[in-house]
Amino acid sequence: MTISARNRVSGKVVSLTLGNVMAEVIVEVANGHRIVAAITRRSVYEMGIKEGDEVTAVIKSTDVMIEK
Amino acid sequence: MTISARNRVSGKVVSLTLGNVMAEVIVEVANGHRIVAAITRRSVYEMGIKEGDEVTAVIKSTDVMIEK
Amino acid sequence: MTISARNRVSGKVVSLTLGNVMAEVIVEVANGHRIVAAITRRSVYEMGIKEGDEVTAVIKSTDVMIEK
C-alpha cells in the first residue's frame, strides 16, 4: 500500500507532548534536523507512538510552501 | 520576520512544472532527498522561482502526519 | 504500517482527470456517495492510479470541518 502524499522523511521520535485533543510529536531525522507534527492524541494512543520509535513523517505536496 | 510554520528544509530547485493554475516545484535537499511542493503558478511567477534557485520548503506542523 | 490520518473510506475510482500538475480522482464509496481528491499528477503516475482501481481516501482530522 502506498499513499499519494509522497513527501516522506524517516527518523526517531525524540519528544512527545500530549494535550487533551492534540499531541505534538518531534521526529529527529538525518543531520539532527527535527520535524514537528501536530496530530490527534487519539492517533498517538491508537498507534502506540512513544519516544524512541522509528517513524516516518508524511506530508502532502499541496501543504508544502516555498520560501526564497 | 519569522513564521509560525517551523518545519523548514533548505535545498535547490531541481524541477519546475507549470500548469495553468498550479506549479510543481521539486527541491533537492540533503542526501539527495527530494521534497515536492504544489503551489500556485502565480507564486512561482511573482517570486521568480526557477531551476537552480536556493529555496526553503516550509510546512505547518498541523499538516505533518506520522506513519509507524 | 499505519498512518496518523485515521479517516479512511474505501471505494472505486470512477473518474480521473489529469492536468499538467494536479489530478482529480473521484472515488465512489458506499451508497453511491462520491469523494473528490485533488492530488498531484505525479502521484497518479507513480502509483499507477486508473479508473476501476480499488483505493482508500484518507483524510487528516485537522482537515475536517463541521457544518451544523
Place this chain on the structure above:
Amino acid sequence: MTISARNRVSGKVVSLTLGNVMAEVIVEVANGHRIVAAITRRSVYEMGIKEGDEVTAVIKSTDVMIEK
C-alpha cells in the same frame, strides 16, 4: 449558500472531547463508519455542538489523499 469544499458526509455527533484550544468531534455516518474532526473549541462553543447533533463533515478536495 454553498461552499467550494464539496466533500460532505452527514451523521450524528457521538463523541465530543474538549481541550483548551482544540476539540475532537466524532461523527457517526452511514454503516457505523466514524469521521473524526479536530476543530477549535471556540467553534464548538459558538455553534453549540453537542452529542446527538445532526451535522455534516465537510472536506476540501485538496485535503484528500489516495492510498492504493
Place this chain on the structure above:
Amino acid sequence: MTISARNRVSGKVVSLTLGNVMAEVIVEVANGHRIVAAITRRSVYEMGIKEGDEVTAVIKSTDVMIEK
C-alpha cells in the same frame, strides 16, 4: 447552517483562471485587498462562479499561520 471554519471575508470575484483540474479565484475585499483561492475547476463549474460575483472566502483556523 454554519460551518466550523470561522474565518470569513466577503468580497467580489475580480479574476478567474481555469486549469484542467484547479481554478484560481481572486476576491477583492475591503480596502482593495485581494485574497487568492485555489479550488477545483469542478467547484467553480458546479457553483457557477464568475467574475463580478459576490462571494465569501472561508478559511479553517488550523490553516492560518502567524508571521512576526
Place this chain on the structure above:
Amino acid sequence: MTISARNRVSGKVVSLTLGNVMAEVIVEVANGHRIVAAITRRSVYEMGIKEGDEVTAVIKSTDVMIEK
C-alpha cells in the same frame, strides 16, 4: 525573503489562549475584523507572541474556500 503563501493580512494580537499543544491567536485586522489562527504552543513560545504584538496572518491559497 518571501513565502509562496501569498495571502497576508496584518493586524494586532488581541487574544491568546494556550493549550498543552496548540494555541489560539486572534488577530484584529482592518475594520475590527478578526482572524483566528490555531498554531502550536511551541511556535507561540519560540516567537514570543503576546497580546498587543503587530503580526501578519498568512494563508496558503490551496487552503482558501469560496462560499457563494
